[in-house]
Amino acid sequence: MRLAKMPGEKTGDSLGLLTKKTVADTKRFHASFPQYAPTPLCDLRRLAEAVGVHRMFVKDESFRFGLNAFKVLGSSYAMGRYLARRAGLFANETTYEKLTSKAFREACGDITFITATDGNHGRGVAWTAHELGQRSVVYMPKGSRPERLENIRAAGAEASITNLKYDDVVRMASKQAEENGWVLVQDTAWPGYEEIPGWIITGYGTMAEEIVEELPEPPTHVFLQAGVGSMAAGVAAVLKNAYPENPPTVIVVEPTTADCFYRSAAANDGKRHFAEGDMKTIMAGLACGEPCSLAWDILTHTADFALTCEDFTAANAMRILGAPLGDDPRIISGESGASGVGAALALLCRLENKEMAAEIGIGKDSNVLCISTEGATDRERYKDITWHGAFAAPDVERE
Ligand SMILES: Cc1ncc(COP(=O)(O)O)c(C=O)c1O
Incomplete structure (x- = not known):
């Protein structure tokens, strides 16, 4: 130590x-x-x-x-805040009931969330996207354990294990988000990416x-x-x-x-x-x-x-x-x-x-x-x- x-x-x-x-x-x-x-x-x-x-x-x-x-505590809150803002809700008005209502879904439209993860964060993103009726894409670093991949897929995401180490998977997810107009839900910040x-x-x-x-x-x-x-x-x-x-x-x-x-x-x-x-x-x-x-x-x-x-x-x-x-x-x-x-x-x-x-x-x-x-x-x-x-x-x- x-x-x-x-x-x-x-x-x-x-x-x-x-x-x-x-x-x-x-x-x-x-x-x-x-x-x-x-x-x-x-x-x-x-x-x-x-x-x-x-x-x-x-x-x-x-x-x-x-x-x-x-981990889901972080992703659910961030995705909730992101969607609420799109629909013009204040932070303190955001509830599960509002986020899952038909009117809210129509106001937000279809969104794809993307993230890089060792497992737990990705499962939280996949679960939240599914709960809120949205799509998610999850990438994992090399060496990730198959059980964790399966859990993410079972929570509703399109998920795969890459050949990259964690910090490089984050960069890849960030690039894909930019190219496709998807929303990056990353649990780490860097200069210029801090709100989520x-x-x-x-x-x-x-x-x-x-x-x-x-x-x-x-x-x-x-x-x-x-x-x-x-x-x-x-x-x-x-x-x-x-x-x-x-x-x-x-x-x-x-x-x-x-x-x-x-x-x-x-x-x-x-x-x-x-x-x-x-x-x-x-x-x-x-x-x-x-x-x-x-x-x-x-x-x-x-x-x-x-x-x-x-x-x-x-x-x-x-x-x-x-x-x-x-x-x-x-x-x-x-x-x-x-x-x-x-x-x-x-x-x-x-x-x-x-x-x-x-x-x-x-x-x-x-x-x-x-x-x-x-x-x-x-x-x-x-x-x-x-x-x-x-x-x-x-x-x-x-x-
Ligand atoms: C089980 C578990 N504990 C702790 C952490 C550390 O959290 P952070 O990356 O925010 O430091 C993680 C991150 O994935 C995790 O999965």
């Missing part, structure tokens, strides 16, 4: 995308969907005892809209808003896994705003092979730095080399540390969450989903990380918050890891 301090300060309120009012409106929008229910926030008391912290909370996003991952990714970040705010309502005690340490960082940005901003007096320490977690936030933090020049190479990792959702420009901007103010972790830390957390201690609830968590918990546990339980744990200030008085951002979205690999011990951790050195 490697740790770097993020450049920002604890400002409490750094951004207009996620004001309290906007986030409340966003949650109201999501709650208007018939499939909506807040996902559970699991209180893992026995695990907390076992690893020596005060409390350990894990939000289980495998229950989100029946789609097994949090901004809405996506706002959409993730619903998850954080639920957490604030569900938490019995304020968190002290929040571990947020990052691909392009949009999820971490949306959640970190809401949590920092919710606890201005005692803001939690926010740690952005990435695979060692896709460590763009770590690199950007370590360079300490306020600029984004990219990870290169194939970014091989089991954490498919986090295999992104270029931070979202908006997320980077938000996280420089709201995150405290960037931390890289190896594949075995995520695999270890998948096993631990799936085989809980005592009466702790069971959480089925996928590779990207379990990485935040994995990073927290690796800091707390592995002697070689002791200095980093001290720097982050995590210990017996800590209330740790993590999000299991997906369930078993690749069941074959889930079984390899949980049954057969694939990606086993090297022996633990104990005190």
